[in-house]
Each structure stands twice: as structure tokens, then as C-alpha cells.
Amino acid sequence: MISPDIRIEGFDAQSWGRLLSLFSTAPADLETSAEQALLPNRPEGTLVVIVDDQDRTLRALHTGRGALTGVRYGGSESLPLLARDHGVKRCVVIREGVPEEIAERLAVRLQPGDDYASQWLSCVRILREVQSAGMMRVWPRPLASVPIPAMTTLQRALDMLLPDDHCWVLALWSGTHLWTTFVVHRHRGQIATVVGPDRIRQWTGPLGGDFRRDYRHIVRAVSTHLAPVHFGAFTDVGVLDHLLHTSHAGTWAKHVAARDIIVHPTPPYAMVVLGADAVGGAARRAAKWAGGLDMLKLLRPVVRELRSQVTSVSSVTEILGFNPIQIWSQWRQGRDAQDG
Amino acid sequence: MKSERFSARRPRPTCSDVAPVQLEGNHLRLGVSQMGGSPTGTDLSGNGALQTRRIPLYSGALHYWRIDPSLWKQALTSLKQLGLPMVETYVPWGVHEVTEGHVDFGERDPRLDLGRFVDMAAELGLWVFARPGPHINAELTYFGLPKHVIYNRAYQARSPKGNPVIQPYPPQMFPIPSYASRAFAAATQSWYRAVADVLRARMYPEGPVVLLQVDNEASYYFRTGEYDQDYHKDALADYRQFLRKRYRSLDRYNQEYHTSHQTWREVTPPLSFDVQAFDVQAFDGQALGPRRKGVEPMGAGPSAGPIGGQASAPGSHLELRRAMEWAEFREVLITDSVDRFRGSLEAVGLGGVPTVHNIPLGETGQPVNLSALQDAVPLVGLDYYHRARDFETVRWRTLFLTGSTPIPYAPEMGVGAPSWFPPLDHQDSLFSFLTACAHGLRGFNLYMAVDRDRWYGAPVDDRGQPRAEARSWKSVIHALDRVDHASLHRKVEVAIQVPHEYRRLTRLTHLLGGIVTPSVFEALGGSPALACREDTLDLGRAVQLEWHAWVVEVVQALEAEQIPYVLVDSDARMERYEGIRLLFSPTFQYANRRRWKGLEQLAGTGMHLATGPEVPQMNDRFQPEVFPVGSSVEGTSWVCQVDGIAVGELVRSQLDTLGLRPEVWVQPSSEDHSGEEPGREEPIRSKDSEEGVQETGPVWQRGLSPAGDVRATLHGDASGPRALYVMNTVEDARRCTVHIPRCTRVTDLLLGDHFEDVRALPLQVPGHTCRVFALEAAVHDSPAKENRDKVERTDGDPAMGAHGVQHSSTRLPNIQRPSIQRPSARRSSRRPS
Structure with a gap:
């Protein structure tokens, strides 16, 4: 899935930092100490408690404040209280010797030829094992309800998202400036190249500064230098940020319709997602107007019909068992799943 | 002062008197050149004249195999225009030898034509610093090692359970080689031989290669947990040899450890830190092998008991002693391996130039002995990848480097960062660099000077074109040239010792093991003792925590007084104390005997010593010993802090006694x-x-x-x-x-x-x-x-960069812009007046 020879190129420090900020809880450019200061009591960091085999605390640390004294672990039920008392977002209790145990199990399971995604799936499985065995407690348990997909499942999802020898493009502008890009090229079945804006500019030459026009140049350049584009999203970073921070149905479809975000090309799964989002949005509005009538239920045949128009495609959510966009959005908003 | 170390291990290698390139006063001194010609006929010595010249240890990294050869010239030119006299490049084993036994140096792939690249550097008047590994990292898959090497089981490091040890770095986790494996060392020598076929004729004075690095960040591939590795059979043999050398006979070992081993092969290293083994269990005289800690579910009650245990008398600290020996051995293993690699380089004809080694971030928490490494490789430095807000970490590391090495050098001064590091921007890189220079860094290799895949933020992009940030770097390097930074020194009269015997205990008592090691905490700006257990281990205090806190308190007190100081590795040679008038050294219930003798010697020279908070009662084998201190050492100014006196008070009183005050x-x-x-x-x-x-x-x-x-x-x-x-x-x-x-x-x-x-x-x-x-x-x-x-x-001013660095040549009336010239020509301007 991920090529051992993967190339990541065409980024400078700024554009790389911006790309990473898309996966942080707030955009790097917007996060200031002044904004942080407005939220003085917000839970911050993680409390790590290392205990012995009788659950006695050997050491407790806060990821931001360092070592803590007087932390007592009173069983898994006490974790929310512990987190509240110490003003942390997360709490991890780990038994002494467990990191070594994890390392040993990993060493036994990895096989030559496993790719990085597969190796990480092994890690995640081992982490769940040690949690299930009571060697480690985590509160809250992020993504606890998300099933660990099999490698073949991931492969199928990738096949749908990005067919071989095609590219996936996300290009973000800030005003008239190309803010960052994330171009992924799949080759011989594996993610082979990730390209940043420096390289894109080399390929396109000077851009006009309006993503509604520039996107064509980018699609053409990527197709020429890497491979045909299978999916492209082009928008302003502010719009994307707004979209990732809203959970209202229909928002994505509305912005696409208004060309606040250009989706081009639009593969079938994107049409399904956008179509479902539009239907959901319409249902929400209609429900409001219709005094609480469940319009979504009424519209379900429409969605089915829409999906039937898209041949041989099921949704990524159905394949994976979870909605990756939703996970991304939750992550960005710093909302851990509170389902324990 | 005598040229000796507190803990001498082997004669210090120096570039021989006949070596054409030597380290001298933070520079490379290039000896007399016969004709001074490079392989391509370029006269590198300046008109072919017989002369000696010095070049500062300034260079920039460019990875030839990652750039199209048609862009090499442009990239090298841009690198030189930054004001750097030298280009540094790794030589990646895994890229040149994809198929076992078939090494390609450009015969098939022109990107791999190392010889041509070096020649081109020479033509452009650049010296070359080559780093042939075997480990290079360079964000390459398998850290630059060939796949067939990685998966050779004979080469692989071993965990306590005998499993391979996995390095989780992207883009592929892999089993790491053992630093002890003789088979791996032999394979490395074959690789060196292939490199030598290309570089031998290009070594100075025949060519531009003036510096070679031996291996890279030799720190167990970042798996530095004390019980993480290395239980490879060759490592176990080395461990027994280490003990044999220490105890001379098995009888003595048995006597001291209350064991009854019949052969050395029965002696096994500890597999985990088991505090109960020495402070709870009664000694029964049986050697049962080390105890493994249980990982039973929480709430399952006390562990079922030891799986095995080398039990010892309560309070005798035998298990602790065994652990400390293991920790020391792991340092020795790294030093010996680097020394072995250096010997291999010389054996294949790549001697005659100084060798370099680099230590990654988090050095205090690593099983690496900086001073001992300098006995194997003359130029040992630290790598820097820091955010601007990590000022205190950069200061600490640089003061440790300046205090512990004769040439404070950064083999990797991060400019930009790997794609999978926490993001670093231009200001992070530039401020960290200048902070390090401000605290005494005298030589550096900008890593990377030229961008490449899996990297971002270099001043020159991967097509060889300078980015906007290149102007800042050019101005800064030129500023260093103008003051002849490499030849300067800071007047420092205060030093703080960083003792190995306490660092080892910190590593041993680290609770998170595996990958989240003390070094990780230290690299992130914390204390290496952050995740250590809090037990006193029958030592009266939690020494593993307190020694670091004591040093930090001294540092804070000196900072408050604005007094310059350095941190000195406790194994550093005595020359490192030249000019020091006041030395602070943490001392607890146990101490290393050699360190103490060094302190006595320093006190005898008239140096003021301040130690504490305890007077040691035991050596670091935990045997009772008398440590003369304070007034008992006649004619010395040695103050031992006793409980109740705050560290800050101790510092201030000593500064008053000596009348020390800041110059600036x-x-x-x-x-x-x-x-x-x-x-x-x-x-x-x-x-x-x-x-x-x-x-x-x-x-x-x-x-x-x-x-x-x-x-x-x-x-x-x-x-x-x-x-x-x-x-x-x-x-x-x-x-x-x-x-x-x-x-x-x-x-x-x-x-x-x-x-x-x-x-x-x-x-x-x-x-x-x-x-x-x-x-x-x-x-x-x-x-x-x-x-x-x-x-x-x-x-x-929009023309100013984040550092107030000039972005327009019209704003630099007093600064002559560095011209593109040959190293020899520019050297003369750098020579101290």
C-alpha cells in the first residue's frame, strides 16, 4: 500500500507545516498564544501513569508539565476523575514492562515484505490486545468503536479511492496564494509519490491566483508529469477549515454547488458522498419546515437510486466500517470519541 | 595539565604527523600538497604552491543520488554561494548495492556516479566530507542499509527474548543490525572496500576528500532502552569479555557476586531492571538467571514471583551493580563498534583524513560515552534539530559539547527537517543554529543545504536553485566569517560535571523502555529522568532523579547571575578543565572512583570544587570506600554541600569567594x-x-x-x-x-x-x-x-527576515558579500589576524 521507495518532495518548511496543520486540531497559521490564552481552563495534554503489578504508582507524568507527585491510580473507573483532577484531555495507565512486551510482540509478528500500513495495523492490534488484557488503560479510548480493518479491506478502499497509476490532488489556496498541496500518486499498487507545491509550481509555471481557474492547470500538469488525476479538490483553506468544523448535512454539497470548492475530476464515490450530503441537507431543512417529519426516511429511496446510478461502487464507509472524513473532522476539532 | 581522562580506556588516536589533513584549532589543517591537484587537474592548493592552510569546519549536505546529475553543478554552485567551503554527502550502501554483490557506482545509474560527483565538487573548488555509513539514516528505507543486510538473521540485534529489534521509522519498519555482530562488521568492510575503490584516489592531497564519517548516530538505532537490546551472541561474548577484563578471573567474579558459575558462558546479562531482586529477596546463593517482570493484567494482584532471579543479599546492591555494569558495557559496545568501523576504513585505504562521528538528540539519556568515542574518532559532535522555543535545550547541549570536546562541532545542524519529524520552520533552524554558535559551536554541517525527497526546508531547492531563505544563511555564514568565529573562544571559568555513574542509573530506572526512551524526553526538551522510577534503591535518595535536578539548579543559579559556564562529561580528558576556576560536581551516596581521583587532582591544582549534596560512601560497584572531601583534602578549596544548604546559595557563595562576575x-x-x-x-x-x-x-x-x-x-x-x-x-x-x-x-x-x-x-x-x-x-x-x-x-521592515537578516544587498553597507572563490583564496581571508 505504501511503497518502501516512496518519494515525498516539493515542499518547503512553510508548505509542509501547513499540510501537517490540516491534521492538527487547529490550522497552524491561526493558532496563536492569544487565542490559547482565551481558553485557560481547557484540558490540555495527557497524563501517563506507570504502575507496578500491584497497581501502585511508580511514576506519573503530564506531557506538558512534566513529572507529577501524589497521583494515585484507583482502577479503570477512576480514570475520568484522574483526568479531571489534573486538567488533562487523556489519561493512560500503563504497567511497567508493557512497552517492552509490545516491542517483543511486534518483533514476532512482522514479516519481511509487510508494508508500512500492514505493520501499523499489527501495532494497533497489539495495542488493543494489551488493553484488553488489562496491561494498559486509556481514557477516553479514541476510535474504540472503529474496527481495525484487515489489510485487504484497506487495499479495497484504496483501490476505490485511488486506482493504480492515478493521482489524488488536494490543492489549497489562501487568497490568491497557493497555500499547500497534497498530491498522491499510486504506482504498482502502492502510494509511490507525495508532491508539494514547489514541484507543482515548477510544472505549471506561474498561476493566476484564482483556484477556480488554476485547478485546470494543476490537473493538466499532474497528469503530464505523474499520472492522470482520479480525484481533485481545490479550494481556499478557510473553506476547508469551515467544512471540517461543521457537522451540518448539506454543507459540502452547498459549497460545491457554489464553487467554493472545485471537485474535479469527480469520481463516483465523491458523487455518492456529495449526493448523500445534499440529500441529508435537504432532509434537515425540510424536517425543519415540515415540523419534524423524518424526511430523511422518505428520501432514502432517492439515495438508493443515486447509488444505483453509480456502477460497481460502494461507499468507502461501507468498506472500512467507518467514515474517514468524519474521523478527520473529529480529530481536527479535538473531539475524542467518548465511547470508552 | 596532564593529558589524561578521568576514565582512560585506550590511547587517543590522532591523525599522525604525516597525515595530510589534521584537526587543529577548530579547523582542518591541510598539509603540504605535492602538487595540490584534484583528480580532475584542478589545483586545490592554490597555484600548486607547497603550503599549509586551514579551512573552517563549515559544510553543507547534498545527496548526489537524489538529484539528477544534470543539476549537480547548479546545486553545488548554490551551496558554495552560501559561503560554505565544503560539501557533505552520505554514500548509501543500500542504494549502491540493491542486489547483493552488485555495487553500482554509476556504471548503470548515472545518479550513483560518486566519483563524478566528487570530481565536480573539486572542479568547483569545494572540499568533500563523505559519510559512507554503514548506517546513515538519511530518511532512507532501512536507514540506508541494503535489504539483504537487514534481513540477514546473523546480523540482527536481539531483544531479551531473542527476537529481532524493530525500528519503527517510516516508510517501513525493519529489524536493526547488531553493533556487536562480527558478520555485519565483515559485510561493512566489504562495502567500505567498494567505496574505497572510488574515493581512494580522491582523498586529499590527490583529491578533495578531507573528512570521513564513521557510521552515523551510533545509538542502537534509537532503540536505546537499557534492556531493549543487544542480546546478540556476539554481544554476549563481548559482555563476558568486558567482565573478564574487569574481574580478571571467574573466581573473583563468583566471589563478588556470590555466584558459582563454572564457566564464563554461564554468566548472563540482566534482562530487566528488577528492584525487588536486590532489596526484597534474601540471598540464597543460587544463580538462577535474571528475573523477568510479569505483565499480568492490572488488578490481578502481586506477580506470581520471579521467573528466575540472580538473587542477592538485601542491601548489597549486587543486582544494581550488575545492572550498572550492563549499562556501562552497552556504552563500551558502541565505542568499540565505531572503533572497529574506523579501523575498517583505514584498512581499505581510506585513512589519512580525520574521522567524524555524530550523536543524535538526547545524548544524556543515551548509552553512549562522548568522551570515550573521541578515543575512537577524533571529531565527535552533536546533531541539532530544534524548534526556536527549545532555546534551553540547544544551550544545554552546546555547553555540554563545548565543555566535553576539543572541537565543538555539529555534524548535522538541521536546516529543515525530515518529513516525519515535528515540523520545523526557517526561524527554528536559524535561531537554533545561532544559539548554538552563541554558546560555542565552532563547526557545523548544514543538513540539508540542498533539498531532496523526504526532506523540506533546505536553503537550496532540489533543482539547485536558492530559496529566499538562502539569503539569511548566506548573511549569517558571512557574519561568522567576518569575526572568524571558528577561531574564537568564550572565556569560561565555571564548569559543571555530568557524571556517567548517575546517568547510567537514570537509564536503568527508566520505566517506559522500548521506543519512548530517556533520549526521547530529553530531545523534546524535558529531563531524561522524567520517566524514571522514584524508588531510592537503598541509596538514601532517588539518585536517578536528583542528580539531574541538582545540575539544573546549578545551571539556573549561574544563569541568574549571567555567569558563563560549561557542562563537562565526567569522562572528559583533563584538558577540558583548562581555565576552569570553579567546578560543580553532583555527588551522592556512591561515586565513580576514577572521577573522584580526578576531582582530587583538580582540587590539587587550585581549582575550587563544590560537590554535594552528599559525601559518597560507596564506589560505583557499591562497595564501601572512603572518599576524601572538603577540608580533608589538604590545601584545597573544596566545599561539600550538606543538606539544608540550597544549591543556589552554594553557587552564589562560591561565586562570591572567587569574585566571579560576568564579562557581558x-x-x-x-x-x-x-x-x-x-x-x-x-x-x-x-x-x-x-x-x-x-x-x-x-x-x-x-x-x-x-x-x-x-x-x-x-x-x-x-x-x-x-x-x-x-x-x-x-x-x-x-x-x-x-x-x-x-x-x-x-x-x-x-x-x-x-x-x-x-x-x-x-x-x-x-x-x-x-x-x-x-x-x-x-x-x-x-x-x-x-x-x-x-x-x-x-x-x-519587509526586507528583513525573521532574524533581522538582510534580504537586500543595499542594506549591508558594512558587509562585503562573499564572493564565489576557490577554498584556498577564501581561506586566507578567514585566517585569524
Whole structure:
């Protein structure tokens, strides 16, 4: 899935930092100490408690404040209280010797030829094992309800998202400036190249500064230098940020319709997602107007019909068992799943 | 002072007298060249004349195999235009030998034509620093090792359970090789032989290669947990040999450990740190092998008991001693392996030039002995990848480097970062670099100077074109050249020892093992002791935590007094204490005997010693021993802190006793000007000739001159102070006055402004920036008023970078732009006056 020879190129420090900020809880450019200061009591960091085999605390640390004294672990039920008392977002209790145990199990399971995604799936499985065995407690348990997909499942999802020898493009502008890009090229079945804006500019030459026009140049350049584009999203970073921070149905479809975000090309799964989002949005509005009538239920045949128009495609959510966009959005908003 | 170390292991290798390239005074001294010709006929020595010359240890990294050969020339030219006399490149084994036994140096893939690349560097007048591994990392898959090497089971490091040890770095986790594996060492020598076929004819004086690195970041591939590895059979054999050398006979070992081993093969290393083994269990005289800790579910109650255990008498510390020996052995294993690799390089004909080794971030928490490594490789440095807000970490590391090595050198000074590191921006790189220089770093390799895949943020892009950031780097390197930074030194009279016997205990008692090691905490700006257990281990105190806290308290007290100091590795050679008048050394219930003898020796030279908080009662084998201290050592000034005296008090009293005061000090402005536009800065002059100008600055007084957020360091040579660095350690701008030795002319090397006859500089320093000033003897030939009328600009100008670095050549009236010239020509301008 991920090529051992993967190339990541065409980024400078700024554009790389911006790309990473898309996966942080707030955009790097917007996060200031002044904004942080407005939220003085917000839970911050993680409390790590290392205990012995009788659950006695050997050491407790806060990821931001360092070592803590007087932390007592009173069983898994006490974790929310512990987190509240110490003003942390997360709490991890780990038994002494467990990191070594994890390392040993990993060493036994990895096989030559496993790719990085597969190796990480092994890690995640081992982490769940040690949690299930009571060697480690985590509160809250992020993504606890998300099933660990099999490698073949991931492969199928990738096949749908990005067919071989095609590219996936996300290009973000800030005003008239190309803010960052994330171009992924799949080759011989594996993610082979990730390209940043420096390289894109080399390929396109000077851009006009309006993503509604520039996107064509980018699609053409990527197709020429890497491979045909299978999916492209082009928008302003502010719009994307707004979209990732809203959970209202229909928002994505509305912005696409208004060309606040250009989706081009639009593969079938994107049409399904956008179509479902539009239907959901319409249902929400209609429900409001219709005094609480469940319009979504009424519209379900429409969605089915829409999906039937898209041949041989099921949704990524159905394949994976979870909605990756939703996970991304939750992550960005710093909302851990509170389902324990 | 005698040339010896507190803990001497082997004769220190030096470049022989006949070696054409030697390390000398923070420079490379190139010996007499026969004809000075490079392989391509370029005269590198300057007109073929027989001469000796020095070049500073400044270089930039460029990975030839990652760039199309058609772009090499442009990239090398851009690198040289930064003001760097040398190009550094790894030589990746895994890229050149994809198929076992078939090494390609350009025969099939022109990108791999190392010889052509080196020749091209020579043609452009660049020296070459080659790093052939075997481990290189370089963000390559398998850290640059071939796949067939990685998956050879005979080469692989082993965990306590005999499993391979996995390195989780992207883009593929892999089993790491063992530093002890002789088979791996033999394979490495074959690789070196192939490299030598290309480089041998290109070594100085025949060619431009003047520096070679042996391996890379030899620190168990970042799997540094004390019980993580290495239980490879060759490592176990080395461990037994280490013990055999220490105890001389198995009988003595059995006697001291209360064991009854029949052969050395029965002696096994500890597999985990088991505190119960020595402070709970009764000694039964049986050697049962080490106990493994249980990982039963929480709430399952006490562990079912030891799986096995080398039990010992309560309070005898035998298990602790065994653990400490294991920790020491792991340092020795790394040193010996690096030494073995260096020997292999020489054996294949790549000798004659100095060798380098680099230690990654988090050195205090690593099983690596910086001083011992210098016995294997003469130039050992630290790698730097820090955020601007990591000021204190950069300062600590650099002061440790300057205190512990003769040439403070950074083999990797991060410019940008790997794609999978926490993001670092231009300001992070530049501020960290200048902070390191300000605290005494004298040589560096900008890593990367030229961008490449799996990397971002180099000043030159991957097509060889300089980015906007290149201007800042060019200005800064030129500023260093102007003050001849490589030849300067800081006057430091205070040192703090960093003892190995306590560092080892910190590593041993680390609770998170695996990958989240003490080094990780340290690299992130924390203490390596952050995740250590809090038990006292029958040592009276939690020494593993307290030694570091004690050192930090001394550091804080010295910082508050603005007194320059260095941190010294406890195994450092005695030369490292030259010029030191006051030494602080943490001492607890146990101490290393050799370190103590060194302290006694230093006390005998008249050095003031301050130790504490305890007088040791045991050596680091935990055997009772008398450690003479304080007044019992006749004729010395040795103060031992006793409980109840705060460390800060101890520091201040010692400074008072010696009358130590800062040569340069910063007085923070009492007003908050952080939101103001930069305005005129009026220097305080040392003369009383001008109206409205103070005659002298305020006098430094202890306690009345808190350092604030701005720090200043002074660097000089035999002629006196030559350079001043002023750093703002916080994000917001700060105003301050920097008091400097009188009768100087001060030139801001990055902004170009200058003042004469000043002894106090009122400055505004933008957040996380460093200003660099040249100090010269006072010149009275220009009207003072004219100078006073100059307006210094620090920020607010779009032409200025984050560091106030000039972005327009018109704004540098006092700085000659570095021209593109051959190394020999530029060297003459760098030579100290």
C-alpha cells in the first residue's frame, strides 16, 4: 500500500507545516498564544501513569508539565476523575514492562515484505490486545468503536479511492496564494509519490491566483508529469477549515454547488458522498419546515437510486466500517470519541 | 595539565604527523600538497604552491543520488554561494548495492556516479566530507542499509527474548543490525572496500576528500532502552569479555557476586531492571538467571514471583551493580563498534583524513560515552534539530559539547527537517543554529543545504536553485566569517560535571523502555529522568532523579547571575578543565572512583570544587570506600554541600569567594516595549564627550541584574573580545541593554549598523532571534555624533527576515558579500589576524 521507495518532495518548511496543520486540531497559521490564552481552563495534554503489578504508582507524568507527585491510580473507573483532577484531555495507565512486551510482540509478528500500513495495523492490534488484557488503560479510548480493518479491506478502499497509476490532488489556496498541496500518486499498487507545491509550481509555471481557474492547470500538469488525476479538490483553506468544523448535512454539497470548492475530476464515490450530503441537507431543512417529519426516511429511496446510478461502487464507509472524513473532522476539532 | 581522562580506556588516536589533513584549532589543517591537484587537474592548493592552510569546519549536505546529475553543478554552485567551503554527502550502501554483490557506482545509474560527483565538487573548488555509513539514516528505507543486510538473521540485534529489534521509522519498519555482530562488521568492510575503490584516489592531497564519517548516530538505532537490546551472541561474548577484563578471573567474579558459575558462558546479562531482586529477596546463593517482570493484567494482584532471579543479599546492591555494569558495557559496545568501523576504513585505504562521528538528540539519556568515542574518532559532535522555543535545550547541549570536546562541532545542524519529524520552520533552524554558535559551536554541517525527497526546508531547492531563505544563511555564514568565529573562544571559568555513574542509573530506572526512551524526553526538551522510577534503591535518595535536578539548579543559579559556564562529561580528558576556576560536581551516596581521583587532582591544582549534596560512601560497584572531601583534602578549596544548604546559595557563595562576575551582561528594560515599532537605539558611550550620553553604564550587581529573557555571550581571541551574540529566548520582542567590556567598536553584522566607543548597547531584539555583533578596538577617527545618529532597525521592515537578516544587498553597507572563490583564496581571508 505504501511503497518502501516512496518519494515525498516539493515542499518547503512553510508548505509542509501547513499540510501537517490540516491534521492538527487547529490550522497552524491561526493558532496563536492569544487565542490559547482565551481558553485557560481547557484540558490540555495527557497524563501517563506507570504502575507496578500491584497497581501502585511508580511514576506519573503530564506531557506538558512534566513529572507529577501524589497521583494515585484507583482502577479503570477512576480514570475520568484522574483526568479531571489534573486538567488533562487523556489519561493512560500503563504497567511497567508493557512497552517492552509490545516491542517483543511486534518483533514476532512482522514479516519481511509487510508494508508500512500492514505493520501499523499489527501495532494497533497489539495495542488493543494489551488493553484488553488489562496491561494498559486509556481514557477516553479514541476510535474504540472503529474496527481495525484487515489489510485487504484497506487495499479495497484504496483501490476505490485511488486506482493504480492515478493521482489524488488536494490543492489549497489562501487568497490568491497557493497555500499547500497534497498530491498522491499510486504506482504498482502502492502510494509511490507525495508532491508539494514547489514541484507543482515548477510544472505549471506561474498561476493566476484564482483556484477556480488554476485547478485546470494543476490537473493538466499532474497528469503530464505523474499520472492522470482520479480525484481533485481545490479550494481556499478557510473553506476547508469551515467544512471540517461543521457537522451540518448539506454543507459540502452547498459549497460545491457554489464553487467554493472545485471537485474535479469527480469520481463516483465523491458523487455518492456529495449526493448523500445534499440529500441529508435537504432532509434537515425540510424536517425543519415540515415540523419534524423524518424526511430523511422518505428520501432514502432517492439515495438508493443515486447509488444505483453509480456502477460497481460502494461507499468507502461501507468498506472500512467507518467514515474517514468524519474521523478527520473529529480529530481536527479535538473531539475524542467518548465511547470508552 | 596532564593529558589524561578521568576514565582512560585506550590511547587517543590522532591523525599522525604525516597525515595530510589534521584537526587543529577548530579547523582542518591541510598539509603540504605535492602538487595540490584534484583528480580532475584542478589545483586545490592554490597555484600548486607547497603550503599549509586551514579551512573552517563549515559544510553543507547534498545527496548526489537524489538529484539528477544534470543539476549537480547548479546545486553545488548554490551551496558554495552560501559561503560554505565544503560539501557533505552520505554514500548509501543500500542504494549502491540493491542486489547483493552488485555495487553500482554509476556504471548503470548515472545518479550513483560518486566519483563524478566528487570530481565536480573539486572542479568547483569545494572540499568533500563523505559519510559512507554503514548506517546513515538519511530518511532512507532501512536507514540506508541494503535489504539483504537487514534481513540477514546473523546480523540482527536481539531483544531479551531473542527476537529481532524493530525500528519503527517510516516508510517501513525493519529489524536493526547488531553493533556487536562480527558478520555485519565483515559485510561493512566489504562495502567500505567498494567505496574505497572510488574515493581512494580522491582523498586529499590527490583529491578533495578531507573528512570521513564513521557510521552515523551510533545509538542502537534509537532503540536505546537499557534492556531493549543487544542480546546478540556476539554481544554476549563481548559482555563476558568486558567482565573478564574487569574481574580478571571467574573466581573473583563468583566471589563478588556470590555466584558459582563454572564457566564464563554461564554468566548472563540482566534482562530487566528488577528492584525487588536486590532489596526484597534474601540471598540464597543460587544463580538462577535474571528475573523477568510479569505483565499480568492490572488488578490481578502481586506477580506470581520471579521467573528466575540472580538473587542477592538485601542491601548489597549486587543486582544494581550488575545492572550498572550492563549499562556501562552497552556504552563500551558502541565505542568499540565505531572503533572497529574506523579501523575498517583505514584498512581499505581510506585513512589519512580525520574521522567524524555524530550523536543524535538526547545524548544524556543515551548509552553512549562522548568522551570515550573521541578515543575512537577524533571529531565527535552533536546533531541539532530544534524548534526556536527549545532555546534551553540547544544551550544545554552546546555547553555540554563545548565543555566535553576539543572541537565543538555539529555534524548535522538541521536546516529543515525530515518529513516525519515535528515540523520545523526557517526561524527554528536559524535561531537554533545561532544559539548554538552563541554558546560555542565552532563547526557545523548544514543538513540539508540542498533539498531532496523526504526532506523540506533546505536553503537550496532540489533543482539547485536558492530559496529566499538562502539569503539569511548566506548573511549569517558571512557574519561568522567576518569575526572568524571558528577561531574564537568564550572565556569560561565555571564548569559543571555530568557524571556517567548517575546517568547510567537514570537509564536503568527508566520505566517506559522500548521506543519512548530517556533520549526521547530529553530531545523534546524535558529531563531524561522524567520517566524514571522514584524508588531510592537503598541509596538514601532517588539518585536517578536528583542528580539531574541538582545540575539544573546549578545551571539556573549561574544563569541568574549571567555567569558563563560549561557542562563537562565526567569522562572528559583533563584538558577540558583548562581555565576552569570553579567546578560543580553532583555527588551522592556512591561515586565513580576514577572521577573522584580526578576531582582530587583538580582540587590539587587550585581549582575550587563544590560537590554535594552528599559525601559518597560507596564506589560505583557499591562497595564501601572512603572518599576524601572538603577540608580533608589538604590545601584545597573544596566545599561539600550538606543538606539544608540550597544549591543556589552554594553557587552564589562560591561565586562570591572567587569574585566571579560576568564579562557581558544583559539588563532587561523595565518597560514593556514589545508592541512598539522599533525606534532609535542610543548606545551608552564610555567617554563623556557628548552631551546627554552617560559616562558609564550601571554597575553589575548580584541580584539586581536579573537576566530576563535576553541572553548575551561574548567571544574573543588573544586580542580581546571579538564577537557578541544577543538572543531573545521568547516569542515576543524584548528591549534590553547589553553591557560589554569598554572601549569597543560595535558592528551589527546582520544589519550593518555600527557604533563607536560604546560600553552598553540598548537593543530591541525580536522574538526568537539572535543578533550578531563584531567588537573591535575603539576607533576615534569618525565623528561620534554621526555614529549616534545612526538608526538601528530590528524589525518591521519587509526586507528583513525573521532574524533581522538582510534580504537586500543595499542594506549591508558594512558587509562585503562573499564572493564565489576557490577554498584556498577564501581561506586566507578567514585566517585569524
